[in-house]
Amino acid sequence: MGKAKKFKVTSRQQNANLVPLGQQIEQGEFAVPTGRVKRYKGDIQIRDETLVEGKLSASILRQASLQAEEVNKELGIDTKPKIKSTNLDMSDDSDDDQADDDLEIHRFDDAEIEVNADDDLAVRKFMSKDVTPRVTLGDLIMQKINERKTELLTQFSDNTEVTKDLDPKVVEMYTEVGEVMAIYRSGKVPKAFKVIANFKNWEQLLYLTNPEKWSAAAMFQATKIFASSLKERMAQRFFNLILMPRVRDDIDEFKKLNFHLYQAMRKALFKPGAFFKGFLLPMCQERNCTLRESIIIGSVLAKCSIPILHSCAAIMKIAEMEYSGANSIFLRVLLDKKYALPFRVVDAVVFHFLGFRGEKRELPVLWYQCFLTFAQRYKEHVSSEQKHALLEICKIHYHSSITPEIRRELEHSKCRDVEMAEPPQAAMF
Template sequence: MGKASKTQDKQRHDPLYRDLTTQGGNLRTKARGAKKQEKNEDEEYIDSAASRKILQLAKEQQEELEREEREALKENSKFNFGRAYEQEEESDDEFDQEDEENYDDISDFGGSDEEFQFDEDDLNEEDARLFEQYLQQTQPAKEFGTDGQSYNLADKIMASIREKEQQFEQTNESKVEKPVDAVLLPPKVIAAYTQVGQILSTWTHGKLPKLFKVIPSLNNWEDVLYVTNPDKWTPHVVYEATKLFVSNLSSKQAEKFVEGVLLERFRANIEDNEDHSLNYHIYRALKKSLYKPGAFFKGFLFPLVSTHCSVREATIAGSVLAKISVPTLHSSVALNYLLEMEFSPATTVFIRVLLEKKYALPYQIIDNLVYYFMRFRVVKEDAMDEDSSKAKAAPLPVVWHKAFLAFAQRYKNDITEDQRDFLLETVRQRGHKDIGPEIRRELLAGNARLPPKEKDADVDM
């Protein structure tokens, strides 16, 4: 069979618009303006007599309206507008019919909205004052604000509403006392970061919320951080937050974070655990905080030893300090701060850790170390100070003897001959049965440090 042709010579049926037009459909086949043009052609014009009658009726109605307005004006004002104005009114009442026919349009007679026109020169001062007073009474009064601009009734209502709201807020503020630790943040911010805190209370892995990551870049980051409730963070969040804040904040600001968050979580975690151990993630957070040594010492170590610090807490924190390298300057300052504090086993733990790092300490710090260990030797009763009496009353802990041994092993060549003798006397009086002989052997094996004068003499030779 052959293929059907694509085009046909004849249509199978008539187009749809033909059916609509032939069967009484509503299809429009002519332009919209054609019908109007036909109507305009059929309209007839009004002759001159009919138009004159229409104008006469309009004029009579206009005069009647003007007469009523003048009567109302006289009753309300109760004053005379002047002789010139009365003459003008009388002239308006005596229109001639011949003059009326000369007008071709009704607008020439004036509408009801026309204003009275008169010559101001014919009015005296009293009439002008009364006229202005009348206009102020008849025209609607305008309301003006404090800035000189007019405002309508709606503005007036809104102003009164705002005034009532301010009075209500002032009364509530006087009745409700704000808490001391209140956070001055917008309600939306508080609501958002409260939800973030709920997420962080169960967070263990994955990505941290973006709202939490931007906190270090905020000026009031402490207030926003407080809203997230760091006490309920998981240990995983403590580690991630320490990395985030220590790396993005300055040393002073990181110190506030370490003291306010990390130190509190460190102590709470050791106290809450049955075996008094530290969570692995918080232990890692302590390591990360040491990347800013100033923030670690001022925000963690010094507040820890200033309060009641147990030997367990000092041992765990000291193990972190022993594993991370700390600059010599920071170690020297921290060691000097610990030497000036009251004696306690926890303080001696950190002294020993810093001594075992074997830094090249300045002679001033070494002299302070010598005086620190010399304080515990026994002297005569009349010359005994408070520290020596305390040392004599109670035996020294083993950690003190270990710290003394670490000092003798590392800095035995950096002390003078007199200092060596004082330290040997301390070992003899307060030495440990096992550690004391080791300290004595180390001190005797060292070479004494030459005084400054003898060093200068050797150089001159």
């Protein structure tokens, strides 16, 4: 037989044995703290760390701000205090006025964009000289009203009034809403404005608010409401008739884009089909988009995630259009997203570049940059015939620093229709 094991009796157990049995039973019903102190990583403090007193830290910050002001004065930087925005609480619904949780805000630099004069001149050579009058929302509404009147008057022979105007109270209310939207900076949007998208005659009600005088912050809120409430076709009309003219006018007047309008374009891309049909493609079709406008709008496309189907359709449409400098910027941004494009889309881009065989004008640098991006991303997606044709284009249109890179990318790539020279060897057993 083996030895019996000895059990060690601790001092706590010895003390517990001295307690009467009744008290031991009562103590056994409750948990007794062990006295152990648990330590976590977050509770570890460095003992050698010394803290600065509140008065001393305040004086340090004060001296740092004074030195920063002196440096800004020497550099000629204006350090005026910002005016606090006005909070307009016009609605009782706080559920609809969220803090844009679904929109990741990247602050856009409001600094004026430096545009190369030579590039701007080269882009203007390909812009359309036919200035077409811009259609406003008011013109479109009056046209629809006149068409409706003539349609209804042909159905009724008597001279009774067929079309009824809006209620004067409704007209007065939405006129006042327009006055509020003209001075809107932040806060809640009027409730009457939020429900415009629910009406069939939303264009007529929107016209009463005078969208041309909205503030930039009001334009962002309106884009947010209509992008989420309207269907794709109606959102397309809003982007085309209201958002696009406002963005272009702001860039043309201030040589930069307001931050709220920049965020409005990013919000509009939540409906990518409506944005492309109502905003981007009409700008390319008009062929009067300046270099500054195309750079700013291209940065919006680069920052936002766009579904591949919408991007493929936009690439094909832009590639088939008559060329302007903005086409190269938009194509370059979309190609740089590295989509797995179908061969049909790749062929459309190849034919876009092959269409410049007989071009006698000097092409802008943007065209060569777009060509290089396509060669880098999709050099193995072209056929052997397309590859030779693209190399011929490099001989016709040559840039000293970009064309050699394009040729190198094309020459050291495999085509999609070329099979492997050596078949894979059978495995040795």
